[in-house]
Structures are given as C-alpha cells and as structure tokens.
Amino acid sequence: xxxxxxxxxxxxxxxxxxxxxxxxxxxxxxxxxxxxxxxxxxxxxxxxxxxxxxxxxxxxxxxxxxxxxxxxxxxxxxxxxxxxxxxxxxxxxxxxxxxxxxxxxxxxxxxxxxxxxxxxxxxxxxxxxxxxxxxxxxxxxxxxxxxxxxxxxxxxxxxxxxxxxxxxxxxxxxxxxxxxxxxxxxxxxxxxxxxxxxxxxxxxxxxxxxxxxxxxxxxxxxxxxxxxxxxxxxxxxxxxxxxxxxxxxxxxxxxxxxxxxxxxxxxxxxxxxxxxxxxxxxxxxxxxxxxxxxxxxxxxxxxxxxxxxxxxxxxxxxxxxxxxxxxxxxxxxxxxxxxxxxxxxxxxxxxxxxxxxxxxxxxxxxxxxxxxxxxxxxxxxxxxxxxxxxxxxxxxxxxxxxxxxxxxxxxxxxxxxxxxxxxxxxxxxxxxxxxxxxxxxxxxxxxxxxxxxxxxxxxxxxxxxxxxxxxxxxxxxxxxxxxxxxxxxxxxxxxxxxxxxxxxxxxxxxxxxxxxxxxxxxxxxxxxxxxxxxxxxxxxxxxxxxxxxxxxxxxxxxxxxxxxxxxxxxxxxxxxxxxxxxxxxxxxxxxxxxxxxxxxxxxxxxxxxxxxxxxxxxxxxxxxxxxxxxxxxxxxxxxxxxxxxxxxxxxxxxxxxxxxxxxxxxxxxxxxxxxxxxxxxxxxxxxxxxxxxxxxxxxxxxxxxxxxxxxxxxxxxxxxxxxxxxxxxxxxxxxxxxx
Numbered sequence: 223x224x225x226x227x228x229x230x231x232x233x234x235x236x237x238x239x240x241x242x243x244x245x246x247x248x249x250x251x252x253x254x255x256x257x258x259x260x261x262x263x264x265x266x267x268x269x270x271x272x273x274x275x276x277x278x279x280x281x282x283x284x285x286x287x288x289x290x291x292x293x294x295x296x297x298x299x300x301x302x303x304x305x306x307x308x309x310x311x312x313x314x315x316x317x318x319x320x321x322x323x324x325x326x327x328x329x330x331x332x333x334x335x336x337x338x339x340x341x342x343x344x345x346x347x348x349x350x351x352x353x354x355x356x357x358x359x360x361x362x363x364x365x366x367x368x369x370x371x372x373x374x375x376x377x378x379x380x381x382x383x384x385x386x387x388x389x390x391x392x393x394x395x396x397x398x399x400x401x402x403x404x405x406x407x408x409x410x411x412x413x414x415x416x417x418x419x420x421x422x423x424x425x426x427x428x429x430x431x432x433x434x435x436x437x438x439x440x441x442x443x444x445x446x447x448x449x450x451x452x453x454x455x456x457x458x459x460x461x462x463x464x465x466x467x468x469x470x471x472x473x474x475x476x477x478x479x480x481x482x483x484x485x486x487x488x489x490x491x492x493x494x495x496x497x498x499x500x501x502x503x504x505x506x507x508x509x510x511x512x513x514x515x516x517x518x519x520x521x522x523x524x525x526x527x528x529x530x531x532x533x534x535x536x537x538x539x540x541x542x543x544x545x546x547x548x549x550x551x552x553x554x555x556x557x558x559x560x561x562x563x564x565x566x567x568x569x570x571x572x573x574x575x576x577x578x579x580x581x582x583x584x585x586x587x588x589x590x591x592x593x594x595x596x597x598x599x600x601x602x603x604x605x606x607x608x609x610x611x612x613x614x615x616x617x618x619x620x621x622x623x624x625x626x627x628x629x630x631x632x633x634x635x636x637x638x639x640x641x642x643x644x645x646x647x648x649x650x651x652x653x654x655x656x657x658x659x660x661x662x663x664x665x666x667x668x669x670x671x672x673x674x675x676x677x678x679x680x681x682x683x684x685x686x687x688x689x690x691x692x693x694x695x696x697x698x699x700x701x702x703x704x705x706x707x708x709x710x711x712x713x714x715x716x717x718x719x720x721x722x723x724x725x726x727x728x729x730x731x732x733x734x735x736x737x738x739x740x741x742x743x744x745x746x747x748x749x750x751x752x753x754x755x756x757x758x759x760x761x762x763x764x765x766x767x768x769x770x771x772x773x774x775x776x777x778x779x780x781x782x783x784x785x786x787x788x789x790x791x792x793x794x795x796x797x798x799x800x801x802x803x804x805x806x807x808x809x810x811x812x813x814x815x816x817x818x819x820x821x822x823x824x825x826x827x828x829x830x831x832x833x834x835x836x837x838x839x840x841x842x843x844x845x846x847x848x849x850x851x852x853x854x855x856x857x858x859x860x861x862x863x864x865x866x867x868x869x870x871x872x873x874x875x876x877x878x879x880x881x882x883x884x885x886x887x888x889x890x891x892x893x894x895x896x897x898x899x900x901x902x903x904x905x906x907x908x909x910x911x912x913x914x915x916x917x918x919x920x921x922x923x924x925x926x927x928x929x930x931x932x933x934x935x936x937x938x939x940x941x942x943x944x945x946x947x948x949x950x951x952x953x954x955x956x957x958x959x960x961x
Contacts, residue, residue, distance in 0.1 A: 238534060239527040246523030247516065254512040261508060266501045270475065273497045274463040276406070277477035281490045284401055284413065285479055292361055292483060295392050296375050298327070300359040303377035303388040310334040310379070310386060312343040319345050328393035330372060334379070335387045342386060349389040352376050356387060363484055364391070371395075410493035412468075416453040417486040418443050423454050425469065426486070440469055452478040456487030465494065533561040541568055544575070608714070613700075614643045615708040618667055630693070630715050633686040647711065648684035649695070655684075666697045666709050673697045683713070692720045795838035795924050802833045802874060802945075806867050809846050816854045817863060825864040833869055835947055841921045845929075848914040849878045849941050856903055857882035857938075869947075873927075877942045884935040893931055894919040 302318070309315075315332045322329045331346030339351035352362065359377040372394045379386040404411045415426040423446045425438040440446055440453065447454035452466050456478035463477045474491040481488050540551060551572040554565075604611060610627030614620055620638050623646075628635060631646070638646040643663045649656045658664065662673045675681045675695040682690045693713045700707040751757065751765050810826035817824045853863045861881040868875050885893060889900040896916045922929045926946050933939035 239531040242527035242530065243520065243523045246526070247520050250516055250519035250523075254515050258505075258508040258512050262501065262505055265504055266498060269498060269501055270465075273475050273492065274477065277475065277490050277492070278463060280404060280406070281477045281479050281488060284490070285481065285488060287400065288397070288481065288488075289483055291397050292373065295327075295373075295390075296359050296361055296377075299375040299388065299390045300377045302390070303359075303379045310342050312345055315343055316345040328396055329390060330393050331391045333389045335389060337385050337387070347391055349374055349391045352387065352389065361483070363486075404490065407490070407492050408496050410472075410474075410491075410496045412491050414453060414489040414491070415481075415486055416440075416457060416489070417484070418457050423451065423457070425453065438469065452476050453487050453489050456480050456489055457485075466491075534564075537561060537565055537568065544572055610711075610713045610715075612643075612646070612711045612713075613708060614663060614667075614711070616667065616706050618643050618664060620646050621708065627713070630683070630691070630713070631685055632689075637686075643711075647713075649693075650682045650684060650690065652680060653682070653690070662695060662697045663709055663711060666699050667706065670699045670701065670706055672699070692716050795841055797836045797838055797925075799834055800837050800839045800842070802835050802837075802867070802876075803828045803831075805839060805842065806846075806865060806876060809843070809850065810865055812847070813850045813854070813863065813865065816850060820854065820857070820859045820861075822854065822857060822859070823862040825862070827865065828867045829869055833867070833874055835874060835945060837925055837945060841925060845918045845921050845943065846876075846878070848918045849943075852914065853878055853880040853882065853939075856880070872948070873944050873946050875942055875944050877940055879938065879940045881938040884937050884939055885931065885933040886935050890931055890933060894929070 315334065319329055319332050329346070331344065331349050333344035333349035333351070334342040335351045336342060337355060339353055341351065350364075352360070356376055356378055359375060361373055361375050363373045364371060372392055374389055374391045376387050376389050379388050401415075402413050404413055417424055417426060419437075421443055423440040423443045425440055440451065443454055443457075447458055450466070452464060455462075457480065459480045459482070461479045463475070466474055466476050468474045468476075468491055473494040475494055475497050476489055476491040478487065478489045480486075536554075544551065551565075551569040604624045607624070608626055610624065610630045612620060612623040612627050620641055620643055623631075623635055623638060631638070644657060644661050647661075647663065649662060656662070659668065662675075666673050673696070675693075680692065681695050682692050684690050692715075694716050695711070695713045697709055697711050699709050748765060748769050752769070757765065806828050807826060810824065813826070814824045850863075857863060857880045863881075864879045866877045866879070868877075883903065885900050885903075892898045893900065894915050896913065898916075919929050922943055922945075928944045930942050930944075931939060932942070
C-alpha cells in the first residue's frame with residue numbers, strides 16, 4: 223500500500239473562513255443597498271411632496287392676487303358708475319382719469335356708451351364697446367399681440383335718468399409683473415396663463431418680458447386634454463399637482479388651477495432636476511457612508527471568522543495527517559459545540575479505518591479470486607452453449623463472440639471483433655438483406671427495446687462461405703440505468719428444424735392424399751347402406767356414427783391439405799373488386815342461422831356506404847366461416863356474437879366479438895400455430911383439429927392483411943381482421959401490365 227505523504231492532503235478551494243467573510247460582506251452590502259435605496263426614495267418622495275405643497279401655496283396666492291385685483295377694480299368702476307352727479311362728457315371723464323392715475327390706479331382709458339353701443343364720450347385709450355346689454359358690472363379681458371395686456375370693466379349708469387354704460391380699461395403690466403415674479407422657485411420656475419381660443423389651446427404671457435410676449439398655440443384643446451396637458455385640465459375646471467412634461471419637453475413638477483373669473487387656466491412649473499437637486503447630494507453621502515460601512519463590516523467579518531473557524535481549521539489539519547502510518551487522532555477540542563462532536567466522530571472513524579485498512583489487502587486478494595472464478599465459470603458456460611452469442615458496444619461495433627457464434631458464421635474472432643455488426647451479421651429476410659436502420663441490432667441500439675424474430679419472419683444469415691442458413695434471433699439492449707452500453711445478440715442455426723418441419727409438411731400432405739381415396743370409398747359404402755331400407759334401428763345408429771366419423775376425418779384431411787397447399791405457396795389469391803359491405807352482410811345471415819339453435823344474439827354492424835376492396839372473396843369466406851364457427855361453438859347459449867366493420871384511412875377492419883369462454887394469456891401466444899388448441903376449449907369440444915385459425919392467418923397474410931386476437935378468459939374474445947383498401951400487385955404482374 224502507498225505511504226501517506228504531504229501530497230495526499232486535500233487542497234481546499236474555498237475555506238469556511240472565506241465563506242463567512244464573503245457572506246458577511248455580502249449581507250452587509252445587501253443591507254446597505256436596501257437601506258440606502260429606501261432612504262433615497264423616501265427622501266425623494268418627501269422632497270416631491272414638499273415641492274408640490276410649495277407650488278400649491280404659490281398658485282393659491284397668485285389666484286387670490288388676481289381675483290383680489292380684478293374685484294377691487296370692479297368695485298371701483300361700479301362705484302364710479304353709480305355715483306351721483308357723474309358727468310358723461312369727455313372733459314369730465316378726462317378729469318376722473320387723471321385723478322385715478324394720480325392715485326396709482328392702472329387706468330388706460332374710459333368711455334361712455336349708449337345702450338346701443340354708440341360712443342357718447344371717451345378719454346385716454348379707446349375702449350371697445352360691449353355688444354350686449356348689461357345689467358350688472360362685467361369684466362372682459364383684452365388681449366393684444368403680446369398676450370394678455372389688460373381688461374375692461376363695464377358698469378351700467380343709472381343716475382339722473384341716464385341709460386348708459388361706463389367702460390373703464392385697466393392695464394395688466396404691474397399685475398403681470400407681480401404674477402410672474404416667483405423668485406422662490408429658482409431659475410426654472412415659471413407661471414403660465416392659458417385659455418381656450420375657438421378649438422385651440424393657447425398659452426398666454428409665457429416667458430414674460432415687455433415687448434417679447436406672444437401667445438403660443440399648444441394644439442387642439444380636446445386632444446391636449448385627452449393627453450393630460452395640465453393647462454387643458456386647468457381650463458376644464460381642474461386643480462391639483464402632478465409630474466408632467468412642459469411645452470418645451472422638459473420634465474417638470476407642476477401645480478394647476480382654474481380661473482373661473484377669466485375662464486382661463488393658471489399653471490406654475492419647476493424643472494424636476496432643479497426641484498430634486500438636493501437628493502443628489504444625499505445620494506452621494508449615502509454612497510460614501512455605505513462604502514465605509516462595508517470596509518468596517520469586512521474587517522469585523524475577518525476577525526469574527528478567524529475566531530469561529532480556528533477549532534475547525536485545527537481539526538482539518540489533524541485529519542490531513544491521517545494515513546497508513548498515522549491513524550491516531552487525539553481528542554484535544556473542548557469547545558463544547560459541534561466542532562468537539564465532529565472531532566469525536568472523526569477519532570472514531572479513524573479507528574475504524576485503521577481496522578479496515580489492516581484487512582483491506584487480504585479482502586482485495588480474496589475478492590479478486592472470487593471475481594476471477596466467476597469470470598471463468600461464465601466464460602465456460604458461454605463457450606459451451608449451442609447458441610451463438612455476440613456482444614456489441616453502443617456504436618454498433620462487435621466486442622466479443624463465443625465459439626458457437628464463430629462456428630455458425632464460419633469465421634475467426636479476429637476477423638469480426640471491432641467491425642460493424644451489420645457486416646459481421648449479414649441478416650436477410652426472404653433473401654433480402656437488412657441494412658441500415660432496418661438491421662435488428664441497429665433497431666435495438668436506436669430504440670433501446672428488445673427485438674425477437676418469429677417463425678413467420680424466416681430470418682437467415684449469410685455465412686463467410688456465402689451459404690445462407692436459417693436462424694432464430696434475439697437482440698437485447700445492455701443498459702446501465704438509462705445509459706446504453708451496447709447490445710447482446712443470441713442466435714441459433716435452425717436448419718435442422720426447418721428441414722424437419724418441411725418433412726412433416728410433406729408427410730402430412732402425402733398421408734392426406736393417400737387417405738382421401740379409401741375414405742372416399744368408405745363414405746360411398748356408408749351412403750349405400752343409408753339407402754338400404756332393410757337395416758335395423760341398431761344397425762342404423764352404427765351407420766350414423768360411421769358417417770359422422772367419416773365426415774370428421776374428411777374435414778381433417780381437407781384442412782391438412784389446405785394448410786399444406788398454403789405452406790407450399792400453391793394457393794395464390796385471385797384479387798377482384800369485392801363489395802365488402804355486401805360480403806359481411808351475407809355472411810352475417812349465415813351467422814344468424816348458425817346461432818339459432820343456441821339462441822345467440824347476432825348483431826351485424828357495417829357502414830351504410832359501399833366499401834369496395836381488391837381481394838379474393840372465396841378465401842375471405844373461408845376466414846370468416848372459421849371465425850364465425852368458433853364464435854358460435856365456444857359461446858354458451860343465450861350469449862352474444864357481433865360483427866363490426868370500420869373503415870380506416872388506408873385499411874378496413876372487421877372485428878368478430880363473442881361472449882364465450884375466452885382464451886388465457888399464455889394460450890394466446892400460440893393460438894395461430896398449426897394443430898394448437900387452447901386448454902379450456904379442448905375440454906368443451908373434442909372434434910376440433912387446431913387448423914382453422916392457422917389456415918385463417920395464412921390466408922389473411924396472403925391477402926396482405928393481419929389478424930389479431932384480444933381475449934379475456936371467461937368473458938369473451940375479439941378477433942380483428944385488417945385488410946388493405948389497395949392491394950400491391952407483384953412486380954411480375956406490374957411489368958406485364960406495363961407491356
């Protein structure tokens with residue numbers, strides 16, 4: 223055994239201490255990130271709410287300022303119009319105008335109109351007449367090329383029996399300067415006024431500066447309202463705060479409010495970046511604090527990990543010294559935790575390893591000898607059996623073959639080991655070589671399922687000396703769980719069995735022919751005796767028994783001859799167009815006649831449409847008469863027999879079902895063999911010969927179809943005949959047709 227050296231020690235890829243440090247740092251990092259992000263977003267939301275609150279306060283103050291100013295001017299105009307002794311001539315109006323301007327009132331002009339809007343007198347800037355009759359003080363905003371430049375207040379004059387209207391035009395310059403002055407909002411703060419003009423949304427007095435103001439159209443009013451434009455919402459009697467995009471495309475925080483007195487909207491905005499500028503500094507501070515926290519956490523994690531893993535690292539070092547020359551592991555840990563328990567377990571395992579190691583070499587020698595003996599036994603068995611055995615790997619290459627296989631193939635092991643199995647086993651069916659995916663071994667390696675030849679397949683193999691010999695074959699996959707290791711092929715030369723079967727068939731055919739002549743004579747004499755009227759009753763009973771026995775023998779000979787002719791290929795189907803629906807219906811009537819004596823219910827189910835196929839109707843009658851006879855014979859009185867015909871895509875299926883005695887699973891495997899009869903039917907009927915189903919299967923096969931059985935003992939059986947809708951003609955007939 224090799225001696226233990228330092229090289230036998232295991233190299234640790236990642237120590238527990240490193241894992242503790244990494245996990246601690248990771249936990250601290252995640253915690254710091256979560257807390258920082260939480261604090262950042264919380265502060266950002268609070269900052270946003272604070273900005274919204276400030277904007278709301280400013281817009282409320284602006285609204286109150288506008289309404290207060292307009293209402294003050296309205297009251298002054300109303301008072302002026304209702305004053306006693308007001309004179310409506312131009313000179314008097316001029317005196318009033320100069321007096322008002324001297325008091326600091328922003329009056330630009332005054333006019334007096336009749337109720338028909340005709341100018342009576344005026345002074346200062348022109349005042350546009352109002353086209354509707356008014357009964358109370360009315361304010362009308364006025365717009366110029368630079369936007370909102372003022373408003374006119376109209377008030378009815380009802381003194382001294384006069385029916386006139388006083389119009390006073392006020393300037394908006396001072397008011398607008400106070401409205402647009404928002405130093406508390408920083409560099410990007412902006413106050414906007416807007417109105418609905420026709421169907422457009424018009425922005426008034428944006429970027430206020432004397433001589434540089436002009437209305438700005440933002441688009442169709444309804445579309446802007448649907449898109450959530452704040453000015454449109456404000457004009458539409460809305461109020462509130464929101465994050466939005468202004469008319470320049472900047473992200474802004476805004477407050478908006480409706481001005482019912484003017485029918486306009488008021489919006490105050492500030493750029494989002496400027497409003498949230500304080501959060502950037504806070505984010506940098508949080509980042510610096512997080513980095514410091516991570517450094518401290520890493521340092522603390524290293525110190526903590528060293529202290530926690532010191533006992534474990536000491537135990538690891540001690541266990542690394544264990545080896546053939548050093549199996550002792552002293553107990554030095556007194557930590558009182560899992561490491562101390564682990565040390566005790568390790569010490570116990572070291573003692574057991576020492577005992578195992580001491581006996582290991584002897585056990586290895588003993589086990590090797592056992593395996594060698596078992597291999598020799600298996601090899602002797604493999605070399606002495608008569609069946610040829612060959613193994614292949616997963617790639618389909620021959621790995622080994624026993625002497626029986628080499629004897630059958632007439633070759634040496636060196637010739638085939640390592641070659642492709644398709645070259646080593648030249649398998650043929652009806653003289654046709656099976657190549658590629660059709661080869662049984664290739665099929666097993668691909669589908670991982672066992673393949674076993676049947677007597678009807680007539681497998682043959684071409685030997686190295688170019689002689690074709692018949693074989694039976696079984697190929698089974700070698701699996702290790704779900705992994706394919708290869709396959710094992712077991713085959714046997716059945717040349718002698720085929721020869722014996724041929725001799726038996728020849729003997730049965732010859733014997734049947736030789737027995738037919740004396741049997742015919744016997745039946746003729748029995749018929750003569752039946753025609754004699756002088757025999758006694760007892761003699762007539764003997765004659766009847768002889769007649770029954772002769773008919774049974776005749777049926778047996780006919781069946782044997784029929785089977786021999788089918789086996790020899792002497793019966794060739796004569797395919798003609800056949801109305802299968804009509805054939806099954808006619809046979810169904812025969813079935814009902816046969817079932818009357820036993821009071822059987824016979825049900826025939828065929829398609830309503832005509833089903834025509836190319837087949838031999840005479841041979842078809844033989845098949846179904848056999849099936850109907852068996853169904854009637856083995857179904858108890860009062861039972862049921864049914865015939866169902868179903869048309870598939872490329873075939874037609876006829877199923878004959880009965881509620882008879884059924885067939886066991888074991889007997890179903892041999893049911894279509896020659897002269898075979900199931901155990902349970904032999905007890906019921908001693909007249910059967912075991913040839914009916916054998917003949918039926920051979921006929922159906924010659925017709926290009928198949929016959930199958932599905933049965934449950936004591937419940938009934940179902941025989942299904944499947945025939946092709948189109949029959950493939952032999953190549954010779956096709957060539958004749960072409961010529």
